[in-house]
Amino acid sequence: DVKVTQSSRYLVKRTGEKVFLECVQDMDHENMFWYRQDPGLGLRLIYFSYDVKMKEKGDIPEGYSVSREKKERFSLILESASTNQTSMYLCASSLRSFDRRTPNTEAFFGQGTRLTVV
Amino acid sequence: AQRVTQPEKLLSVFKGAPVELKCNYSYSGSPELFWYVQYSRQRLQLLLRHISRESIKGFTADLNKGETSFHLKKPFAQEEDSAMYYCALRAAGNKLTFGGGTRVLVKP
Numbered sequence: 001d002v003k004v005t006q007s008s009r010y011l012v013k014r015t016g017e018k019v020f021l022e023c024v025q026d027m028d029h030e031n032m033f034w035y036r037q038d039p040g041l042g043l044r045l046i047y048f049s050y051d052v053k054m055k056e057k058g059d060i061p062e063g064y065s066v067s068r069e070k071k072e073r074f075s076l077i078l079e080s081a082s083t084n085q086t087s088m089y090l091c092a093s094s095l096r097s098f099d100r101r102t103p104n105t106e107a108f109f110g111q112g113t114r115l116t117v118v
Numbered sequence: 119a120q121r122v123t124q125p126e127k128l129l130s131v132f133k134g135a136p137v138e139l140k141c142n143y144s145y146s147g148s149p150e151l152f153w154y155v156q157y158s159r160q161r162l163q164l165l166l167r168h169i170s171r172e173s174i175k176g177f178t179a180d181l182n183k184g185e186t187s188f189h190l191k192k193p194f195a196q197e198e199d200s201a202m203y204y205c206a207l208r209a210a211g212n213k214l215t216f217g218g219g220t221r222v223l224v225k226p
Contacts, residue, residue, distance in 0.1 A: 031212050040127060042204060042218035043162075050212060059215075090162065096212055100150050106164040107154075107206075107214055 003027070006091050006110035013117050019078040021113050023091030030096035032074035033107065034058075034066060037088040049074055050096060081117045089113045120145040120209050124217035131195050132225050139190040139220045141179075141205030150208040151188040153179055154216075157201045165190075165203070175199070195224045 007022035025032065031050050035043040035058075045058030047066040055066050063085060067075040074093075078085055092107040121144045131137050143149060151168040166174045168181045168188060179190045188205060205217040 031214075033214060035216070040218065042124070043216035045213070045215060048213050056211075056213065058213075092162075092214070094212065094214065098210065098212075100148070100169055105150070105208065106152060106167060109162040111161050 004091055004093055004108050004110040006089075006113050008113050009111065011113060011115045013078075013081050013115065015082060015117055017078075017081045017117075019081045019115065019117075021076040021078075021089055021091075021115070023074045023076070023093075023110055024072055025074075025093040025108070026072065027093060027095075027108065028071070029093035029108075030071070031094040031107075032068065033092040033094075034064075034074065034076045035090045035092065036060070037090055037112070043090065046076065078115075081115075083117050085115065086117045087115060089115055120149070120207050120213070120215045122205050122207050122215055122217035124203075124205055124220050126220045127218065128221045128223065130223045130225065133197055134194050137192050137195045137199070137222060137224075139203050139205075139222065141188045141190065141217060143186050143188065143205075143207050145186075145207055145209060147210050149181075151179075151181055152206045152208065153177070153188075153190050154204045154206055155201050156204070162204070195222075197224045197226060200224045 004025045034046040049068040065077045091110040094107040153165040155165040156162045
């Protein structure tokens, strides 16, 4: 059974704190993603990593950074948490492929971390 | 840049009625398209992938490159289809972009 595991299900942090969200996958996937999920806005990509130490900004990277020191682990960092970062955060992983015929290229998701910044 | 648009935030249908969820995309290359579903209290999961051309749980989706659409259809909705549905586009570099989502409510 494939697994993407996020370290926390719920987090409450104070404004200005540095926050770490951790994600681990056991499928040996090259690609890993961080999204935030907000009602009416769907899933918005924060950062994408396609290899260890490699990253690419998504659509809403401001106020966030990421770390990928090992293939299986992808961390999202809120440098100084603000109330507008209260959200559900989803981590995902997928196989890296440049051939559309490659099977099983779908993303697998973690259970989500609901972060509240007060 | 890639973009996915789902124009309906909510679709409410009666059991046994057809349901169609719209998805439009913009992308300069050749896209790979997916539909994902999130049932209540469950994690997001793949429903179907355009290149597989298969029917999953009675749902089908056809990629129309001329209209840049990938609408999801089911001829007879069931109560267990009530969920949040997301259309997604995977670009050549493997970046995965989602639409805003459509909540489907199937009434008995």
